[in-house]
Amino acid sequence: MPKDTGIGASTVRREDVRFLTGTGEYTDDIVLAKQTYAVFARSTVAHGTIKSIDTSAAEAMPGVLAVFTGEDFVEVGGNPAGWLINSRDGEPMKEPKRPVLAHGKVRHVGDAYAAVIAETIEQARDAVEAIEADIDELPAVVDMNDALSGSNFVHDEIETNQCFDWGWIEDNREATDNAIKNAHHVTTLELVNNRLVPNAMEPRASIGSYKASTGEYTLHTTSQNPHLTRLLISAFVLGIPENMLTVIAPDVGGGFGSKIYHYGEEALVLAAAKKLGRPVKWTADRTESFLTDAHGRDHVTKIELALDAEGNFLAFRTDTKANVGAYLSNFSTATPTFLHGTLMAGNYTVPLVYVNVKAVFTNTAPVDAYRGAGRPEATYSLERVIDKAARELGMDPIELRRKNFIKPDQYPYASAAGLEYDAGNYDALMDKMEEVADVAGFEARRQASEAKGLLRGFGVNAYIEACGIAPSNLVGVLGSRVGLYDAATVRVNATGNLSVMVGAHSHGQGHETAFPQVVAEMLGIDPAVIDIVHGDTSKIPFGMGTYGSRSLAVCGSAVVRATEKIINKAKKIAGHMLEASEHDITLSDGVFSVDGTDKSVTFGEVALKAYIPHEYPLEDIEPGLEETAFYDPANFTYPSGAYACEVEVDPDTGKVRVDRMTAVDDFGNVINPMIVTGQVHGGLAQGIGQALVENTSYDENGQLLSASYMDYTMPRADDMPMFAVDHSQGTLCTHNPLGVKGCGEAGAIGSPPTVVNAVIDALQSGGRNVTHIDMPVTPARVWDAMQNAK
Amino acid sequence: MTKVTMTVNGKAVSGDVEGRTLLSSFLREDQGLTGTHVGCDTSQCGACVVHVDGAAVKACTMLAAEADGAEVNTIEGQANADGSLNVIQQAFQDHHGLQCGFCTPGMVMSAAALLKDNPKPSEQEVRDYLEGNICRCTGYHNIVKAIMAASGQDVPAMAAE
Incomplete structure (x- = not known):
């Protein structure tokens, strides 16, 4: 039984x-106080040359305080890519500058080329309409094949739309090719991982403010990682000294990846605040969010699976084009490569994996990590092609997966895609899934659906992901330009609260609830006296923020380490108070006692002594009770799972309804x-x-x-x-130290192939030989597939 | 500018508004009641749901001037008189019916309107009623549970999890 308050x-x-x-x-x-409002002028064309921007009429409008254009930011830096990828030939990726405001060209619909600051938001909106921008529209580069074959470049200065051509693992390329050429059976699938x-x-929002008397800037912003945002603005974009910039991410209404990145609006409101000497606020409307938030996915992939006659996996070969949009968002180059290619061995003992990824610039919004970030793309490709192989070979899809699973006695397991999995038990997950999903009862449910004129399908999936991003030494070798540790400070106050x-x-x-559970468990005290502080660079240690299911595995580990330091010091203080060696002190239920005696002091008494150090051995122990720890993991964590889905498909309309969805996960x-x-x-x-429903559609x-x-x-x-x-x-x-793995992304990684596998199974059960439908599996697509397969 | 007067959470308030001022702007900016959130511009997401004369209304879709003389209730007025969470709010906490909290005010206000009209809704009725409220965090599972629990129905028996 879980306890009432601590871990579990x-x-x-x-x-x-x-x-x-x-x-x-x-x-x-x-x-x-004295807040002003920013509104951005955004391109209505996907690609165009900025001939001139006349702001004079806008500047004369009521309430207008300033108008900025790209000209104002030519001298400052660009928003950088956080991860260097080298192409197969050793050439570094192309990194065109991403300016604060577009200059010279606009490169996607929504690309901001000017901003108005006014007394009210209405005045700013009205004035933006008065900006006269002469923009010569150019043909847009939208389709990735066109982008790679044509001479119409999103960034003229790099003379290509290919950012990089990456191979993983390049040394495996020839062996993988040979394995596929000589295999008993090869299953091939071409698929689209739809842009989301x-x-x-x-919506994103930012407020810049500036104090002229001290030179201090403050940025309130919708960020998942305020220190990373501060670092990017200070080191790359505006050059504000880090100690003169406070970034505060207060309550933030969801992120899912889109609020990891630094965006130009943040730099603009800071620069404008300095110029005006007043705070400048910008809040996106929903259409601005659609146009300018970093999008997710957008891969076009061909995957091949080679098998022997018994169904053993011999090789996976993947050829992917990844759309990065018009500019490189901060982690856009890591997502389709090291967060995708390294997962292409899945849960399986396959000996060979080769992945080729070409990243492509297009006149669309930047694409970056979105919940799962590369791992959903990997899982979708793998688990769809495995399902197709099972059908081609007449094997049960669960049994084919089980046959190739890494077994519990094989850990640590070096995957063919270059990762070392530390722990897992995929058969146990599959067993549990079969129980929870009541796989045995499926046939009866299928018959019940058929009696209603509906087709029922069952889909299964196994996934593994790499979370707890990430070991800095490892990612440094792989091209990361940042470290990916995290940090925590535990401050025990004199009166015993923390x-x-x-x-x-x-x-x-839910960090404000979960982190105190960990500390309370370690100290044996009531979590109600523990308060979590986050989101303000002036209050917290330098941490890298929340993404990649890393908060507990990385920052939580830092919390544990800092709490261990607290315990060690508190034992010294308690030892002094009890006239015993610190080595003879045991902490239990918030009480320090001397082993083998009835002498004890409470945690609160030790805290008070630390801050009122009378009769205190100052030569041996510093006063105070506050400790910081930075934690950099030794490896990724590897959550895994087995998912099942049952859908009903209406053969008359193509409508798909998810009836049952089962997720069995190993989160440690x-x-x-x-x-x-x-x-x-x-x-x-x-x-x-x-x-089933989401799709980002550019014409x-x-x-x-x-x-x-x-x-x-x-x-x-x-x-x-x-x-x-x-x-x-x-x-x-x-x-x-906690044995935790991370749970934030699993559902988004495991479910898409499960659902599509179920839809294909439903159509096959209805006698339609449909082998694939691209997501979103809308009624129109299902109906079309059914007609074509008749 | 037009002067509007209304009752907000039981208190008489008034203010000067432009003809184009939305009720959501009046509440957030003139009254400082920032619990009513604006998540879209097209009356789709429901983060801004308030009650106007007892009916659930998307405050981004109503002009402040239209609410002149009305009785408006917002999320800030939902707790019990002693400050404790009301039945619906408590059910949302007990059943983890919120994560980032941004859609939550609209969800709670919609739930209150639903339960007023339909004190014992079925799961499907709850889902249908929430068609105008988008949540990106919870997958709706725990929101549906919370609303059914708030209606006094036996929730744990509903589904495995």
Whole structure:
């Protein structure tokens, strides 16, 4: 039974109270004295040459305080790519400058080329309309094949639209080719991993402010990682000394990756605040979010699986084109490469993997990491081609996977794609999935559906992902330009309560509840006296923030290390107070006692002594009780899972309904099962959304056709079933102190292939030989596939 | 500018607004009631749902001037008189019906409107009613549970998880 408050307890979230009473504080809720408003002029064409921008009429409009154009930022730096990828021939990737405001050319619809600052938002909006921009429209580069074959370049100065041509693992290329050439059977699948818009419900927003008397800047912004944002602005874009810039990410209404990155609007409001000497606020409307938030996925892939006569996997070969959009967003080059190619061995003992990824510039919004980031793309390709192979070979899809699973006695396991998996038990996950999903009862449910005139299909999936991003030494070798440790400071106050300052940022993940559970368990005290501080660079240690399911595995480990230091020092203080050696002191339930005696002091008494150090051995122990730890992991963590989906397809309309969705995940140790289950639910909805309804659609001119909730289908309550979620089959991560793996992305990684596999199974059961439908599997696509397969 | 007067969470308020001022802007900017969130511009997401004369309304779709004389209730007025969470709010916390919290005010206000009209909704009725409220975090599972629990129905029996 889980305890009431510590590790393993489904403690309800303390942060809920402010969100449920309307007293959360999101960036747009903040009103600073003498605040002004920024509105951006954005390109209405996908590609064009800026001939001239006349701002005079706008400047003369009521309430207008300043107008900025790209000219104003020519001398400052660009927003950089955080990860260097080298092409197969050793050439470094192409890195065209990404300016604060477009200069010379506009490169996607929504690309900002000017900004108006005014007393009110209405005045700023009106004035933007008065900017006269003479932009010569150029043909748009939208399709990736056209981009690679033509001479119409998104960035003229690099004279190509190919950012890089990456091979992984290049030394395996020839052996993989040979394995595929000589195999008993090769299954081939061409598929599209559809472009998605992350759609955090809170649009991006930023407020820049500046204090002329000290030269200090403050940026309130919707960020998942305030220190990373500060670093990028200081070191690359505006050159503001880091110690003169405070970045505050207050309550943030979801991120899903889109709020990892630094965006030009953040630099603009800071520069404008300095110029005006007044705070400048910008809040995106939803269409701006669609046009300018970093999008996700957008891969076009051919994958081949070679098998022997017994169904053993011999090789996976993948050829992918990855759309990076018009500019390199901060981690856009890592996502299709090291977060994708390294996962292309999946859960399997396949000996050979080769992945080729060509990254392509187009006149579309930048594409970067979105919930799962490369790993959903890897899993989708693998688990779709395996399903197709099972059908071609007449094998049960579960049995074919089991046959090739890495077995529990094989860890640590060096995968053919270059990772070392530390722990897992994929058969146990599959066993549990079969139980929870009631696979045995499927045939009866299929017959019941058929009696209603509906086709029922069953789909299965196994996934592994690499989380806890990441070991700095490893990613440094692979091209990362940042370290990926995290940090925590545990401050015990004199009266015995604690503030824990963490580098991870919580924007829905429940850190304010889960992190105290860990500290409380270690100290044996009530979590209610522990407060989490996050999101403000002036208060927290330098951490790298929240993404890649890393908060608990990396920052949580830093919290553990800092708490261990607290315990060690507190034992010294207690030893002094009790006139005993620190080595004879045991901490239990918040009480330090001398082994074998009845002498003890409470945690609170030790805290008080640390801050009122009377009769205190100052020569041996410093006063105070505050410790910081930085934690850099030794390896990625490897969550894994087995998922199942049952769909009903209406053969008359092509409409797909998800009837049952089962997720069995190995997250290692689970701190708060309620929160973990909620994370899986959200991931499942985003994955089902990708599979069935979500699509980002550009026309041939680069116009975004799906730029509002009227046009981009978001999953709604009536699109979703109740989910069955289980995490009872955890194997502990071997290299972090809590044995945790991370749970934020799993649902979005595991569910899309599961759903599509189920749809294909349903159509096959209805006698239609449909082998693939690209996502989103809309009624029109299903109906078309059914007609073509008749 | 037009002067509008209305009752917000039981308190008489007034202000000068432009003809184009939305009720959501009036609440957020003039009244400082920032719990009502704006998540889209097309009346789709429902983060801004408030009650106007007892009916659930998307505050981004109503002009402040149209609410002149009306009784408006927002998320800030939902807690019990002693400040504790009301039944719906408590159910959302107990069943983890929120994560980032941005859609939550609209969800709670929609749930209250639903339960007023339909005190014991089925799961499907809850899902259908929430068609106008988008949540990106929860997958709706725990929101549906919370609303059914708030209606006094036995939730754990509904589905495995």
